[in-house]
Amino acid sequence: MSLPCALYIVPTPIGNLGDMSPRAIEVLSGVSLVACEDTRHSGKLLSHFGIATRTTALHDHNERARAQWIVDKLAAGEAVALISDAGTPLISDPGYHLVSHVRQAGFQVIPLPGPCAAITALSASGLPSDRFSFEGFLPAKEKARLDKLQELKEDPRTLIFYESPHRICYSLEAIVQVLGAERQLVMAREVSKTFETFLSGTAAEVCAIVAADANQQKGEIVLMCHGHSSGDEEAIPAKALDTLKLLCDELPLKKAAALAAQIHGLKKNALYKYGLEQDW
Template sequence: MSDPISKETESDSHQLSTADRGHLYIVATPIGNLADISQRALDTLKAVDIILAEDTRHSKRLLNHYGVNRPLRSCHEHNEQSMVDWVAEQLSQGQNLALISDAGTPLISDPGFVLVRALRDLGHSVLTIPGPSSIIAALSIAGLPTDGFIYDGFLPAKSSARKTALSAYLAQPRTVVLLESSHRIEACLRDVVEVLGAVRQVVLARELTKRFETVLTGSAEQVLATLEADSDQTRGEFVLMLAGQKLVSESDADISAMLRVMLTELPVKQAVGLVAKLTNKRKNEVYQLALDLKNEMPN
């Protein structure tokens, strides 16, 4: 498919071809450094009839910086379901729209999934204008394997639920990529130390492409100590990457160690099922170990 933006004359450079109408463009925008926007993204934003933005006030600063003067309309997690019919009607009338988030690629831990799925189900054209993504940017500089990785977005806010989520990575061989906020990053790393172990290798990328970009590499315990010693390192937006890990053996001692962690957060049946799956052990063997451990553990 050829580029959807057609520049027919110099005086008509912001107009789409009359034969190229009725599209929703998913447009990636910078995650920090404004210079990271692509020329195709700018051409698209200047050419569409309407721009849907997660936060119009935030996006207006970017658009004003590049002289993009198109009508803006809010589209965020609280109203996107109600926006479906209106957007579908605009597309049916031949209008071209763009969807942008506050930063990076829309729909990746940002609003838009509900809208895009509904429009696709209705047969409307949804096209991508690719660009910045904090996830891919972080992976590219982390020095961790990227031939296979898991992206799990934000972990639960409460420690108990977060520990349960982290327990799924005990024997995960692939790199795990997570997002975290400034007010939870220390607590999150403490839970990583407790659940995955102090020596689990992590990479913490902060404020990517911005003035105070920082990448911390080391064991979970080392990275946590750096944050605790310097409060500036807890400011900003974070991508937390966990090195993959395979069990070196399937001894009763290894399985008991896994169970001990999981039983502090999970019912016996759920802990047994998860450990059996991770270790390829029979459930009845794991269950007996779990019962022995449960009897030893304080109530």
């Protein structure tokens, strides 16, 4: 089945092939061309699902030059799909320049929902997920890595990083040094794969576990750090928390927090943040 002319952004499994959606298979089978980060890697995936669509390489080194060629394909009425080696394209993967070029040329870009290691790991981390910042990979060089963490030190959002096996210990040590040994951290490794593991604790605790276990230094890794805390949560009186809980039985959290703050003379943001972290 041929598809309407457009660039389709198609997520692929980050590990478990059972996460490939029927829609993703339908689109990859129906387009005229699939742009892949690595045609050999993606060829195995496409073959597994019986997809025989022609492929072309699109990666960091050729993306800018390849973008106009793909626009020409769209101009000729062809439908094109973009995939990365795993997960959702453009998330720490190539595709930004292509999508921008395609949109500027006036063609439609259609995204499919699907696997993303950062979001999947966050959902199981137990860290606040109402506000977060995805930072991709930390810099490879030590000074740049420390400088980047220093910039993020007082960010109140949950921080999410990708990391490679050969740099994981260096990055954990940098997090301990800059964000602090007591900063709460969760390390997700090999998400959706056979050896999936989640390590949680203080940054110092997780760093020590990983340093002592070579198996924890393998595979695809997502690091998640609790955001900076001003300490306001710890100062909330128990009576105010009781009031907030009672109000939440009848009101939305935002209104309940504002009212509880007014009653007890407190900051509504602190109460709201506390409420978000509860399972009432």
